[in-house]
Amino acid sequence: GEPVIVGFNRSFGLRCPNGERREWVKPIMFSAGLGQIAAGHVTKGAPEKGMWVVKLGGPAYRIGMGGGAASSRMQDKGQASLDFNAVQRGDAEMENKMNRVIRACLELGDKNPIVSIHDQGAGGNGNVCKEIVEPLGARLQIRNLVIGDPTLSVLELWGAEYQENCALLLRPEDIDTFKAICEREQSPAAFLGQVTGDGRIVVDDTNEELPPVDLPLSLVLGDLPPKTFYSETTPPVLSPLSLPAGIAVADALDRILRLPSVASKRFLTNKVDRSVTGLIAQQQCVGPFHTPLADVGVIAQSHQGVTGAATAVGEQPIKGLLSPAAMARLSTAEAVTNLTWAAVASLGEVKCSANWMWASKLPGEGAAMYEACSAMASFMEEIGVSVDGGKDSLSMAARVGEETVKAPGALVVTVYALCEDVTLTVTPDLKSDDGVLLLVDISNGKRRTGGTALAHVYGQLGDVPPDVDTPATLASAFEVVQSLLRKRMILSGHDVSDGGILVA
Template sequence: LQLGDPTLSVLEIWGAEYQESNALLLRPDDADFLRSVCRRERSPVDFVGKITGDGRIVLVNGSEADPKPDHSDRNSVPVDLELEWVLGKMPRKEFVLNRISPELRPLALPEGLTVRQALERVLRLPSVASKRYLTNKVDRSVTGLVAQQQCVGPLHTPLADVAVVALSYTDTVGGATAIGEQPIKGLLNPVAGARMAVGEALTNLVFALITDLRDVKCSGNWMWAAKLPGEGAALYDACVAMCDVMAQLGIAVDGGKDSLSMAARVGSETVKAP
């Protein structure tokens, strides 16, 4: 492995999350092609092992030029396990999800609230307020390929519904990106919130000329306090609803991330992020 810090321990190199890299399984005949692509893209690449078919997973801390490693030395061979122990005989994890109907109450405004006070409160919300605090502090045209950046119009008003990046300096095609998020609606109805998020992303995307709706690929970002009572089932229902509406539209999710511990204890109160 190429290391920027030679003082890293074996545990840090192979076990720390900040050392994670993208892994790829390929045939030996394709190794030279991958090396050439990485040289062209100036991306470091390491070939860390091979499949032997002996049913073991062995991690050797060293190089092929080193003498035969001592398997009793945990620094030399930090991992030497039967593959079945890692993959085959692990107990299947079970999740028990319970649906809890939320207690919804009619909207009640505080007594004595004036229109001015209500307007000031609404305009303080990041989803409503001006986005200049975000757009005015960064370079909005890095690479020179940004065809539609965050600000629009002669007054550079934030915020554009869609971002467009050119494929090259000499072409007239590129990629368009739009975002849909409905956290408040998700608090009231996770199923409707998921569908509305898809609808918002697609309606924001209409301002760019796309080849076909089937060419739209989505990245799902699930931010949820899934371990709290009722929230795991709500997440499942939202996911099913999103998949159903995407199947009807002919679009799909091909990546994304999740943060499923969006809850924290503050004193005696549990605060969760929608």
């Protein structure tokens, strides 16, 4: 029941001029959706003494064991079993049951029994149960968890990152209502214990005399001393792009159109629901042949009006092998140029999530990631976009035989903004045989080929990547296109990205 309305697919493997093997061992697939919540639910309710700590959702299994740590270290055959247990496997049926309980509570309006909610992620119960009762503390019974595998130790129960599970705070007077909803929706719920007010997190085990966990929250959630990381910049070894003699445009285009980042995404879009809820104003497929080419995903806020929200994604990781800073600016710029084709309030109203995927602990990579982050922050400040969230995965390397294989460091920027009129959205498919095609060139006529699809298909990186030399020009182009959208003067629109002008 989750509509997927935007995303990307990328694959890459190359021996770089410096001898490093850069590769995604498996293709990268990234999808994004868009939702909305009531303003009153933006801030969680504060814990109060006597409130119940409840775990809603599926049973505990040996899943996601050490996932937070495993996602930040190199993987190899010697730790295959640990890596397997660290993987978080999904259960869509349980996810639906849990979500139906949450939705039923929301639909009670002012009588909603949920005071606070926290999704279970890295650290499992050991993280989510501490954070939801901060700063008052709680006393919990570990054996009250719904357990799917009786061989789990207390440590595994406390640290497993099994999904489809949330921690809730409920007032004692709302327990019966909540239990009735869970029973109706056939969703498990575990009542672990109550908020104490003594500032400690205490976990009891009916099989042991002493509590396996008894800590002051200030010790584990307080202000920790900052940690200093040291990483030296490793300059890239550059080699100019050298194309074969006598190359024909048609031959190069044939190769480029076969790249997963450029080729048709029909093999992905045909497998997902792109319209559930009936509020999807623009999904991936456009035109009479339903071609998956849309730059932006748009949802309506209701079935009656035309207001909504728009989201788009930008990422250019291959350029980062030449210049992490240019990659960060280009990733942000691609997200913005994709969003351009939906009418939003202004560029200053655009927010984004930044997703970092980097082998940051390996030599030179921490400095490269810092360079990219600094460039992104400066660039966003200049154009008026701001980051309000994000995720990271800081392993992105594996041992293959005697060699370390690193994935290209990647920044994925997912922008979103309110959309004043979803009907003003335009798509790339041509709608008139007598229209005029215009190129809005914000690169000032520069044609740099480093890290491009053209270099990739000929097994090279090149030396000088594209970049955003004048952020103000990008911002101006965005505002001009937006004004033309509101006047309905644009029939079609598409950004220039992987594959260049010819593909666009």
